[in-house]
Amino acid sequence: SAVISQKPSRDICQRGTSLTIQCQVDSQVTMMFWYRQQPGQSLTLIATANQGSEATYESGFVIDKFPISRPNLTFSTLTVSNMSPEDSSIYLCSVEGQGKAYEQYFGPGTRLTVT
Amino acid sequence: KQEVTQIPAALSVPEGENLVLNCSFTDSAIYNLQWFRQDPGKGLTSLLLIQSSQREQTSGRLNASLDKSSGRSTLYIAASQPGDSATYLCAVNAGKSTFGDGTTLTVKP
Numbered sequence: 001s002a003v004i005s006q007k008p009s010r011d012i013c014q015r016g017t018s019l020t021i022q023c024q025v026d027s028q029v030t031m032m033f034w035y036r037q038q039p040g041q042s043l044t045l046i047a048t049a050n051q052g053s054e055a056t057y058e059s060g061f062v063i064d065k066f067p068i069s070r071p072n073l074t075f076s077t078l079t080v081s082n083m084s085p086e087d088s089s090i091y092l093c094s095v096e097g098q099g100k101a102y103e104q105y106f107g108p109g110t111r112l113t114v115t
Numbered sequence: 116k117q118e119v120t121q122i123p124a125a126l127s128v129p130e131g132e133n134l135v136l137n138c139s140f141t142d143s144a145i146y147n148l149q150w151f152r153q154d155p156g157k158g159l160t161s162l163l164l165i166q167s168s169q170r171e172q173t174s175g176r177l178n179a180s181l182d183k184s185s186g187r188s189t190l191y192i193a194a195s196q197p198g199d200s201a202t203y204l205c206a207v208n209a210g211k212s213t214f215g216d217g218t219t220l221t222v223k224p
Contacts, residue, residue: 044214107158
């Protein structure tokens with residue numbers, strides 16, 4: 001299994017500002033994923049981050065709004081830019097484990113509220 | 116485009132009951148299906164992973180089955196306890212994961 005930590009665990013931000021969320025894994029992993037979970041809804045994949053290449057974004061998500069960094073095999077950041085109240089969500093980092101093929105593990109999430 | 120549906124959306128049962136949660140998906144070309152548990156305001160905890168070549172997986176009081184050809188999976192919880200109260204999500208992985216909307220389970224003492 002993989003142990004994942006995220007910072008911050010929660011934040012309250014003003015509209016128009018940006019927040020960077022950090023994700024740290026206790027082992028080297030090839031692929032890291034960022035998800036958004038809006039209130040009362042399920043998870044939606046924002047992007048896949050591979051080390052050494054640009055992130056791959058899902059339909060409806062763009063790099064200018066959600067820039068991602070992946071400087072090494074254990075760390076990634078997601079920035080939520082120019083925030084609006086619609087960005088209020090839980091943001092979750094996920095990795096695929098090195099044991100069972102394609103088993104996913106999730107971090108505890110970052111609860112973002114935009115006022 | 117893969118679509119994942121979970122039924123029922125919510126379920127309330129008395130303690131000790133056995134129960135079944137359902138998950139259906141539209142595209143059977145998958146690597147695996149994974150069941151998660153999410154407590155309010157928390158991240159996801161992996162419960163069971165079924166590879167596409169497998170029919171079922173068991174862990175303690177939990178048993179998950181997979182019928183890939185019909186696009187269905189079930190999560191069976193035996194002898195439910197109040198601590199089982201949570202939202203249960205299924206995710207289908209075909210290179211990237213698609214999640215259902217979840218079933219919110221309440222087990223009453």
